[in-house]
Amino acid sequence: MLFVCVKNGGKSQMAAALMRQRHGHTIDVHSAGTRPGTALNAGSVTSLEEVGASVAGEHPKPIDPAMLDTVDRVVILGEDAQIEQPGTSTTDRWITDEPSARGIEGHARMNLIRDDITTRVDALAAALRHEV
Template identity: 60%
Template sequence: MTATPSVLFVCVKNGGKSQMAAGLMRAAAGDTVDVHSAGTSPGTAVNALSAEVLLEVGVDITAESPTPIDAQLLRDVDLVVTLGREARIDPDAGVRVENWDTDEPSERGIEGIDRMRLVRDDIAARVTELAARLRG
């Protein structure tokens, strides 16, 4: 029997994209993947629009709160996923890291709830693929 795979999702504030990815992964993988999220410079709350668009698909992150990266967790997880271009981490050798350069609709003039739905859908597609990879 193999250990449960683990993933740490990281963005800057840990209030939007990384929280969305973690919530979507928990929904997609259940207890088959250990899921964590953190920020390189955590904010004070989960982004309200992020939480709202996840509720639309049955995922509730409203009770989550931004947290800083734990150095031990960073070393222990099987995979670290950074979301967006701004989140930068300096992992120890041997830590697997991949970056998701997620859709940024605001660059196309799309804002508000419509922007967050597009971000959610982009992250959800990536999470679905990652969940399958992690579970082998």
Template identity: 55%
Template sequence: MPSPTSRTPHVVFVCQKNGGKSQMAAALLRDLAGDSVVVTSAGTLPGTALNVQSVESLAEIGVGVGDEHPKALTPEMLEAADLVVVLGTEAQVQAPDGTPLETWVTDEPSDRGITGAERMRLVRDDIRARVGDLRRRL
């Protein structure tokens, strides 16, 4: 990844539908880093709308998603990236040679019977901690 003084790093967050986790990660990094990082999110099989609970969970902590919407991952997005972060195991992504790729697997609260807003808060907080670590590394 580029040093902070060389140029603005570009992070691409990817999940399958691009309606929840990758959008959450992107919104959290935009909120935390501002203009010091270029942030893109996309999906390998994008849906048609953002996950309402994801958006509400972000709003609880004062983070908005702006006019974001699910979009398809393109080769151009991958080529522009200094780092590709895949959220979950459903999306299969091949980063260009020389571009680091990380996979973030969030514990799924619904596997323990936790659903609804409580589930989404746990997912959000896990992604938020990972984004904070990423910001420090950038």
């Protein structure tokens, strides 16, 4: 499983951390960015910590092209990330909730994004179990 967003500092890291926390015993999880930033989003990290998910040891990193052919599934988070050569993996795109469009900012925004991603991660893990 590879989660991808543009900077690999927020949403893809959140998805990977939540998948590892909730389903990591059965799913090998990675994350990457199309244009990696320099640091993890502090709000994302705090929001994850509140539910016991960790990004310890993680940092923004680029996509390893070889990984696109070795993972079973690639999930692109958001509309902006584009993978030049998607490889042979099944690819999905998640357009996640954006609370700022409703005027919700800060900590409340990050928690709503986290909760949306959690719901999607759980649904994906269930679907993957049925594919096996």
